[in-house]
Amino acid sequence: AQSVTQLGSHVSVSEGALVLLRCNYSSSVPPYLFWYVQYPNQGLQLLLKYTTGATLVKGINGFEAEFKKSETSFHLTKPSAHMSDAAEYFCAVSDQTGNQFYFGTGTSLTVIP
Amino acid sequence: EAGVAQSPRYKIIEKRQSVAFWCNPISGHATLYWYQQILGQGPKLLIQFQNNGVVDDSQLPKDRFSAERLKGVDSTLKIQPAKLEDSAVYLCASSLHYRSSGNTIYFGEGSWLTVV
Numbered sequence: 254a255q256s257v258t259q260l261g262s263h264v265s266v267s268e269g270a271l272v273l274l275r276c277n278y279s280s281s282v283p284p285y286l287f288w289y290v291q292y293p294n295q296g297l298q299l300l301l302k303y304t305t306g307a308t309l310v311k312g313i314n315g316f317e318a319e320f321k322k323s324e325t326s327f328h329l330t331k332p333s334a335h336m337s338d339a340a341e342y343f344c345a346v347s348d349q350t351g352n353q354f355y356f357g358t359g360t361s362l363t364v365i366p
Numbered sequence: 367e368a369g370v371a372q373s374p375r376y377k378i379i380e381k382r383q384s385v386a387f388w389c390n391p392i393s394g395h396a397t398l399y400w401y402q403q404i405l406g407q408g409p410k411l412l413i414q415f416q417n418n419g420v421v422d423d424s425q426l427p428k429d430r431f432s433a434e435r436l437k438g439v440d441s442t443l444k445i446q447p448a449k450l451e452d453s454a455v456y457l458c459a460s461s462l463h464y465r466s467s468g469n470t471i472y473f474g475e476g477s478w479l480t481v482v
Binding site: 257262287289294295296297298299302343345347353354356357358359 | 370372406407408409410411422457459469470471472473474475476478
């Protein structure tokens, strides 16, 4: 069985500062990992995903995440926050069938001007 | 390419009333999902279809919730009778394949339900 833990339900950063959103997973088999973003009153949009290969994954809007097997982590980062990054971010894990998705509880990102 | 379409976007009903949500997945996507997202929580899978067959409905409260996917395309999620705790966003999603590695799920904008 898989599960996802997102540390910090609320994160605030200043505009231009580093964004770091934490995600740890538990899985009995190598997982596939995803980050989704949800803007107010909208559905979830895929930011990036890791399946196999390079452990540093680049996504849309300047975000990237690194799969660290030894730490069972898949933290999301962005070097410089923009006001438009304010949203809810969800980490998700699936098994290798790619079908069962388990979402974390989400992290709300606030960007301070 | 058109995304996942959902309607209505917003609905307010009284408890014990019924409500239905409609979803049209991305063209050609075989797998369709209904998620429930309560405020402050992550999405929870209610039901998953592969074409017009149910592959997982283990977390669907079957005494009040029902869903169907006739002809393997559009889907309808119904709640009858609604309870206050059903207030949530109901997200429809679709993916191209069933049991395909690295499968990406694409979400609609959601249907926001308030039960008063």
